[in-house]
Amino acid sequence: xxxxxxxxxxxxxxxxxxxxxxxxxxxxxxxxxxxxxxxxxxxxxxxxxxxxxxxxxxxxxxxxxxxxxxxxxxxxxxxxxxxxxxxxxxxxxxxxxxxxxxxxxxxxxxxxxxxxxxxxxxxxxxxxxxxxxxxxxxxxxxxxxxxxxxxxxxxxxxxxxxxxxxxxxxxxxxxxxxxxxxxxxxxxxxxxxxxxxxxxxxxxxxxxxxxxxxxxxxxxxxxxxxxxxxxxxxxxxxxxxxxxxxxxxxxxxxxxxxxxxxxxxxxxxxxxxxxxxxxxxxxxxxxxxxxxxxxxxxxxxxxxxxxxxxxxxxxxxxxxxxxxxxxxxxxxxxxxxxxxxxxxxxxxxxxxxxxxxxxxxxxxxxxxxxxxxxxxxxxxxxxxxxxxxx
Amino acid sequence: xxxxxxxxxxxxxxxxxxxxxxxxxxxxxxxxxxxxxxxxxxxxxxxxxxxxxxxxxxxxxxxxxxxxxxxxxxxxxxxxxxxxxxxxxxxxxxxxxxxxxxxxxxxxxxxxxxxxxxxxxxxxxxxxxx
Numbered sequence: 166x167x168x169x170x171x172x173x174x175x176x177x178x179x180x181x182x183x184x185x186x187x188x189x190x191x192x193x194x195x196x197x198x199x200x201x202x203x204x205x206x207x208x209x210x211x212x213x214x215x216x217x218x219x220x221x222x223x224x225x226x227x228x229x230x231x232x233x234x235x236x237x238x239x240x241x242x243x244x245x246x247x248x249x250x251x252x253x254x255x256x257x258x259x260x261x262x263x264x265x266x267x268x269x270x271x272x273x274x275x276x277x278x279x280x281x282x283x284x285x286x287x288x289x290x291x292x293x294x295x296x297x298x299x300x301x302x303x304x305x306x307x308x309x310x311x312x313x314x315x316x317x318x319x320x321x322x323x324x325x326x327x328x329x330x331x332x333x334x335x336x337x338x339x340x341x342x343x344x345x346x347x348x349x350x351x352x353x354x355x356x357x358x359x360x361x362x363x364x365x366x367x368x369x370x371x372x373x374x375x376x377x378x379x380x381x382x383x384x385x386x387x388x389x390x391x392x393x394x395x396x397x398x399x400x401x402x403x404x405x406x407x408x409x410x411x412x413x414x415x416x417x418x419x420x421x422x423x424x425x426x427x428x429x430x431x432x433x434x435x436x437x438x439x440x441x442x443x444x445x446x447x448x449x450x451x452x453x454x455x456x457x458x459x460x461x462x463x464x465x466x467x468x469x470x471x472x473x474x475x476x477x478x479x480x481x482x483x484x485x486x487x488x489x490x491x492x493x494x495x496x497x498x499x500x501x502x503x504x505x506x507x508x509x510x511x512x513x514x515x516x517x518x519x520x521x522x523x524x525x526x527x528x529x530x531x532x533x534x535x536x537x538x539x540x541x542x543x544x545x546x547x548x549x550x551x552x553x554x555x
Numbered sequence: 556x557x558x559x560x561x562x563x564x565x566x567x568x569x570x571x572x573x574x575x576x577x578x579x580x581x582x583x584x585x586x587x588x589x590x591x592x593x594x595x596x597x598x599x600x601x602x603x604x605x606x607x608x609x610x611x612x613x614x615x616x617x618x619x620x621x622x623x624x625x626x627x628x629x630x631x632x633x634x635x636x637x638x639x640x641x642x643x644x645x646x647x648x649x650x651x652x653x654x655x656x657x658x659x660x661x662x663x664x665x666x667x668x669x670x671x672x673x674x675x676x677x678x679x680x681x682x683x684x685x
Contacts, residue, residue: 473595475619479560479568497619511591547574548617549598550591 170485171529175370175522176319176347176464177487181415182372182523188418189374192411200408201399211410218417225420226345226364227355228381234403235413238378239346240270242365243313245380245404246342247274249390250311250363251283254340258308262339264288264296264315264325266502271313271344292506293456294321298329305333311340316348320489320502320518321455322464324352331360340388346370346378350423350430351461356381362388368412372523373419377412380404434521435462437530441519444534448541454489454506454516465519468503471551472544474514480540481517484533489516560620561654563628568620573630575613577602581684584677588668595622595662599629599669603677607638614669621659625649625666633670642674 181189192214200215202208216230223230236242251261263275265287275285286304288296296314305312312334316327327343334341341360346367348354356364364381368374382388382403396405442465445451450470468489469477475497478488490497490513499513508516519533545551560568577583577600584603589596595618602611612633614626628649633641646663649655655663 471617473618473622476568476623479565479620544617547571547615547623549576549587549596549615550617 170483171532172485173519173521173525173529173533174485174487175525176322176518176520178369178375179372179522180524181369181374182419182422184422185373185415185418189411189415192414196410198410200410201397211408214410215408215413218413221417221421221424222366222379223381225349225354225424226366226381227357229384232356232381232384234380234382234400235408236378236380236404237376238369239268239344239365239367240378241404242367242378242380243268243270243342243344244274245390245393246363246365246382247271247311247313248278248393249403250340250342250388251278251281252391253389254310255283258306258310259283260306260309261285262288262301262304262309262312264290264313265505266290266294266318266320267313267315268319268344268346271315275313290505293459294318294323294454294502294506295456295459296325296330298326298333301330302333302337305337305339309337309339311342313342313344315344315346316354317345317351317461318455318502319347320487320500321466321506322347322460322520323455324348324459324461326459327359327361334362335360347461349420350427351463353427356383363390368416368419371419371423374412374415377409377416379416430523431462434525437521437525437527438462438465440527441465441521441530441533444530445537448538452512454503454508463521465521466516467519468508468512468516469541470512470515471548472515472541474511474516476544477515477517477540480544481536483536484519486533487518487520488514489518490514559656564620564624564653564655567624567627567653571614571616571623571627573613573627573634574615576600576615577611577613581680582677584673584675584680586669586672586674586676588672589618589622589665591617593661594618595665597622597626597662597665597669599626599666599673601633601641601670601673601677603638609633609636609638609641618662618665619659621653621655622662622665624653625655625662626669628652629666629670638674638677641670644670 198207198211200211219230342363366379452468454466489500503513598615600613612630616626646667649663
């Protein structure tokens with residue numbers, strides 16, 4: 166088998182931690198019961214496992230377990246939160262505020278709501294990627310019913326000032342939704358301190374399985390939502406559908422581990438990130454994307470001046486990373502997040518997102534440093550324009 | 556979408572042939588095509604001897620793998636060709652050899668343009684020095 170590239174794309178997804186896999190397995194075979202079966206032990210034990218996981222997830226974000234609604238992932242959570250809340254609040258107002266660098270699961274949901282007669286303000290961001298709470302406050306109107314801001318950006322890793330935004334929303338009586346898919350296990354999440362009403366969570370970004378997530382729905386003051394999935398009335402009617410016990414157990418264990426290990430993991434990742442940055446920032450025309458300080462240590466998003474984005478990605482065969490270009494059938498399209506930061510098409514296309522995680526080692530980082538230096542230097546030496554410019 | 560490159564394209568991209576610059580001289584023609592804004596720049600240079608044979612070809616490219624491979628393939632292919640054979644080159648053999656998808660046709664055309672420009676430059680120099 167050909168040697169596989171070093172994985173530095175943890176923001177896309179993470180492997181399921183082996184300790185998580187171990188906890189999940191019995192719930193696929195031996196304990197296969199439906200947690201909704203109330204008449205026998207098969208159901209009871211599954212229900213207990215689900216409730217135990219609910220506590221684990223709630224614990225990580227300082228919520229009450231009764232405030233956790235299981236979903237299929239953060240995309241569904243975002244849909245349920247935004248559509249479900251907007252539909253309930255439509256009589257009070259039809260204005261929603263979000264940010265132009267949100268994940269597509271939020272932006273596309275907002276666009277769908279626009280078709281339903283809602284009005285959405287997409288706040289622009291400065292080069293740091295961080296919204297100024299004052300700009301956010303100024304965007305709120307008397308008819309604003311809902312605001313949605315992600316805690317940690319998936320492309321550039323910047324951490325928004327959620328507590329400040331939460332306070333503004335609470336004062337103005339605006340429901341506040343936070344997409345925290347990229348935040349769990351990376352920053353301390355606290356729905357009380359953050360004054361959040363709704364929060365989307367994902368398992369597979371935090372060493373849990375794909376296909377399961379959760380939505381935090383505040384009880385005090387109670388947040389009302391219109392269900393988007395109708396059926397057996399599971400999850401107190403918020404989300405029907407048989408609960409996938411094994412997936413839920415996996416998410417619970419993954420979030421438990423995240424809570425226990427975050428304090429030791431963060432400094433280790435930070436050290437690796439600093440090593441990576443030190444190893445590539447010596448190249449000429451290298452730009453860090455997003456705020457250099459208010460960011461999770463797991464993310465390093467870098468643009469390389471005077472390097473073709475497609476050639477850069479094609480050259481970096483020893484590492485698995487994401488690029489700032491969305492490849493369409495005809496051409497390379499720069500990422501909308503990079504464009505929102507004010508990057509030129511060229512620098513947006515030549516951006517690379519390195520995302521580090523639990524299995525990343527110093528050796529991996531050194532492979533990445535060597536690869537990046539080799540490829541960038543080689544492409545620049547090939548260029549008829551590079552010599553002329555330097 | 557996953558980018559699919561042919562084996563030969565990847566080989567030229569990873570191990571480009573005849574990269575570099577020739578000094579400006581009477582027997583050398585230089586052609587430049589494209590722009591960074593339009594996706595890439597290709598520079599082709601040819602050295603022509605008294606028998607009108609291309610005895611040296613060099614290229615430099617700034618662009619996607621398809622453009623780098625186009626320059627490299629052309630440089631390798633043109634080495635030793637008669638000037639008039641080189642003049643008749645079009646983008647089609649480049650497209651065929653590298654199995655370029657239609658989205659990359661533009662880069663093969665830049666190859667054709669750069670070769671034409673290099674030959675024209677060489678011919679202009681012969682008039683000046685004649």
